[in-house]
Amino acid sequence: MTGAHPDLSVFTVDGIGEIVPGDDLPLIIAERVNGVARPGDIIAVTSKIVSKAEGRLVHANDRDDAIRSETVRVVATREHRGRVTRIVENKLGLVMAAAGVDASNTADGTVLLLPLHPDESAASIRMAMEATVGGMVGVIITDTAGRPWREGQTDIVIGASGVRLLDDLRGQRDAAGKLLEVTAPAVGDEIAAAADLVKGKSSGVPVAVVRGLARFVDAEAHGGRELVRGASDDMFSLGTAEARQQGWDEGYRAGLAARDS
């Protein structure tokens, strides 16, 4: 038992300040993290500041157009107390409310789209970080998402560089010698969650350094797609009401057809 040294440590990174379009985010983060981060650390960056640096800001009255343009596939829609919630699959393969288009912590009258290429953004930040700390680090770009069956939201990985996001243990054996058939911890999302606990939503600290997981730092790692399950492999690819309606329409036609036979 290690009372002195934690097995996992998360540090907030202050002083990032307000990010505006055109800011050299990798440089800014590398400067602020200098002195905190070490080789083997994983840097968690809130997607919001990546989007701001990329100028992914649009006028709020274009919000619905923005959501439509980000949407690949509508998964579910619900109206609750006059508020319409649209769960959609976006261009990154992520299933999120409003396609991840975000109105919080943005200037009045504006909404923020997700970064265009979060894996590439993560790679640029990683390059700047590694030059600063003089060794390998990992970088994850995080965003906040709701999930079925559970209240509240957790942070997840939407882009990454140099981090193995899925600890695939399938085919290995557990302590009792049994074959692990499905065990594959989504460590990327668990790291995003740990970082969110210190970054917080209201505090608005956009960057955290996670130490103790160097075993997942891997230059050959895939990006954010490693944690995306495609609709064809998913048992919940469509909202319950939408699927039931789809089935009803097909069944009704079949019922009518049965009339003519």
Add this chain to the structure above:
Amino acid sequence: MTGAHPDLSVFTVDGIGEIVPGDDLPLIIAERVNGVARPGDIIAVTSKIVSKAEGRLVHANDRDDAIRSETVRVVATREHRGRVTRIVENKLGLVMAAAGVDASNTADGTVLLLPLHPDESAASIRMAMEATVGGMVGVIITDTAGRPWREGQTDIVIGASGVRLLDDLRGQRDAAGKLLEVTAPAVGDEIAAAADLVKGKSSGVPVAVVRGLARFVDAEAHGGRELVRGASDDMFSLGTAEARQQGWDEGYRAGLAARDS
């Protein structure tokens, strides 16, 4: 920026050893954690050892019966490569594969059911912990669950005592002064995820101490149900295939009925 002191620290607790039915788990954990934990810490305990102490072990050939007896509602079923996956809602309101009945890290020919009353188990552990550390702590009982749309599994809270699991910010304002309409971080599940990163699946370390979140330690907190979303509030209460089939049957009957009109 705090390079010296992490904002969040997670410590593994070694030497718990193999737990058998009848073990006084609160006492065992309190003894092992003594010297590590401090007031304000949150102790994350893997449900597996709680179940073992409660003797929730059943013969593997009774596995299907066990799953049926734990099941309140079948959410989705899929067969893949001859392996049937049943996603069901269990007695705790949790939606999990095989109702949370677990075959890994158990003696050959046995499977493990989830603890009967994880909130009460958490309360007993908390009481023993607080006597040991001489101050308030929080306790969460965790288990591993898959989720729609994302690959891999993350740890979630299935029972808790003395920890606020949902950081409900709805109605508050963000840094930009905007009203937060849906923001409610599921900090309980994020703490479970952070703890899983050090406990790990193959290492088999069942307990971790999480430091830096004393603001969520709250004697008045609700238990694990705080993070359970009921089926009636959920847009994904039924698997897509199941909902489509349900709709089809209803639509077909309606189509046939139209024949007689």
